[in-house]
Amino acid sequence: MQKNSITGWQFCFLTLQTQMGMSALSMPSLIANKAGQDAWISMILGGLIVQVIILMYMWLIVRCKNSSYFDFLAIVFGKVIGKFLLLLTILYIIFIMILVTASYQQLITDWINIYTPGWIIVLLLLIPSLYLSIDSISLIARFSMLISFLIPVLLIVVLFVYAEPQFFYLLPIGSEGLDSIIKGVIPAIAALSGFEMILFTSHFLKGNKLAGLKKGMIGSGLVTLIYIYLIISVQIFFYIDELKIVPYPVLYIMKALSLMIIDRIDILFLTFWIIISTAVCVNYLFVAGISMQSLFNLQAHRHMIMVTITSIMIFIGSIFIDSKIEITEIQNQLFEVGVGLVVLIPFLTLIFSLITKRLGNN
């Protein structure tokens, strides 16, 4: 069906947008807390590891044939274990979404709408996302593609740092020691999460699957490059001890800028960024919908109901998280476990399918 398939480039932007919206603004501090002034090295390593993970995904997807990854789990492991692993994946997706909405709400509350109740902000994010995600994949991918013009805006605004760069803050390279750099790789991979979108939506690819997957890989690689650029820009602006206490360093840079016409460019920028956050929400909601369909063996037209139920769960979940400290704690502990999950389960699936020689349906 034409409507239920996407082209390679749409696939690329779908991956890119999901990754970008997750933690582009907060990621430098999270990594710097672990890796100190070598945070950018951790980011490069993290990016490489993610590329390897995607290669593993590609192998798995080739074995999936035309089945979705969610269906393939049941094919490989049998009904009971397969559904259980699927349930874990769905829990991960919901958990990620709660985290995304909660930190989005926290950001908006902290920076713009101080007095607006948090649940209103969450609703204002979820309602449009819900409305979009009940539609077809091609529409969602087109949306991701449409809003990607916002990313150059981010890159150009950050360029102002290079007016007075402090490259000394990057030197001496490797001073934090190998140990810290490797510790920083974990939050770096967590910051890049969203790459699992490649695995979850690959069965919608039309035409040559491998060519499409390569474009997904390009999308993810672009995100890594953008993140490396962002993290270096942030590091040559802030002293490392300062970076550790500034939760949204990219916004903080904009806050310190004063252009001729716009005094507080960070606030203007955030209004654009809301759209990117919406895209993350849309993409994950959609994936949650199709994975739940697969879990309960439902027809395609039940998608809307599943998505709605998920949004309600997310809404309730995110109201319970009401402080920044809670979000940071969850991010520090569970987030990495969750990302491990989306690496481990596909890996086991791949190994198991190789052993049992089970393939997806044509």
Place this chain on the structure above:
Amino acid sequence: MRKYILIILSASLLTGCWDQNLLKDVQLIYTVGYDVLEDGSEETTSVAPPVDEMIENVNVLSTNNSTVRDSRYHLDTIVAEHIDFSKLQVVVLGNELSKEEIYPYIDVIYRDPRHHLNARLAMTDTSAKELLNQPIDSQKNKSEYYAGLLESSEIINVIPKMTLQHACTILLDPGIDLFIPLIVYRDELKRAEAVGTSLFSKDKYTGVYLDHDQSTIFNVLRNKTDRVVRLTRKYSEDREPEVSNYMTLEFKKTKTSLELSQNPFSLSVNIELKGAVAEYGPDHLIGTKKLNSLEAWWENKLKEDTEVLFTVLKENQSDILGIGRMTAALMPEEWNEKEWHEKFANLPVKVDVDMTITSTGIID
């Protein structure tokens, strides 16, 4: 049915009045001064522009509480509007406060999202309250006066520009010490004057400041010169009138390179200047020979001045050029955070000046 649900749902999108912030309800503060009193409590002096364009009266309000935040809330209880710091232009630190660790007093500025980090930071030789309460004989209203004063002094390079964001980076970095413009009130002029750059050691004021000439050289040394660098020195002794003894040079292009070397650990400074004679009464400067000797004279003079500047910095253990930062980055084996200030005080510095005079203006 679906249509009605959609209408009801979209009605919920029409919620937008929680965070309205109307200009008529707020009292913007442009200039604020912080002081510490003898009992350790904090005093905030805020200078607000007139709410009504027709009234020229500027509000100067002082409140005294245990923390900066408290003093701000206290402000709200004595003005008719809501106090808003989002358009802050200048923060003035009192002399007593500067002698303590200053970060705790300006922390509130970094913590509040409404704050604007491009506001300038300055200090004064008395208390900030005293300075901000002085009458200013200016056409600009007092709340905007200090920002303009600092900005126009930055343009001619006699003080460095210091924004709140930059100060925060410096305060947290052990490899560089803070430097901020010093504002002094002149009774005879009924105006304030930016007299130079105050030197901090770590985050405490040393009590010493660089005057205009030294601040200019300091700006040249850190490669942060805005527009034109102007230097005036006494060239001869015996001419009449006295003004003929002085020569003013203007430099459009200056470039300084600082280089560290090991064994022994030392710093070499290389200043390159390209400039023109802007004012010299006796004239007749043309001729290669004359220009060469002129250049040599200036090079020597500037070398002396730069060496004096470094002596001042070293005596006060004030590493405002960020030599420590350089050391930490380029020679980590020489870097020791705790002992840095003593090491800096004993750092040998070699200065080299290379000057080219390219023009003598439109007369010879």
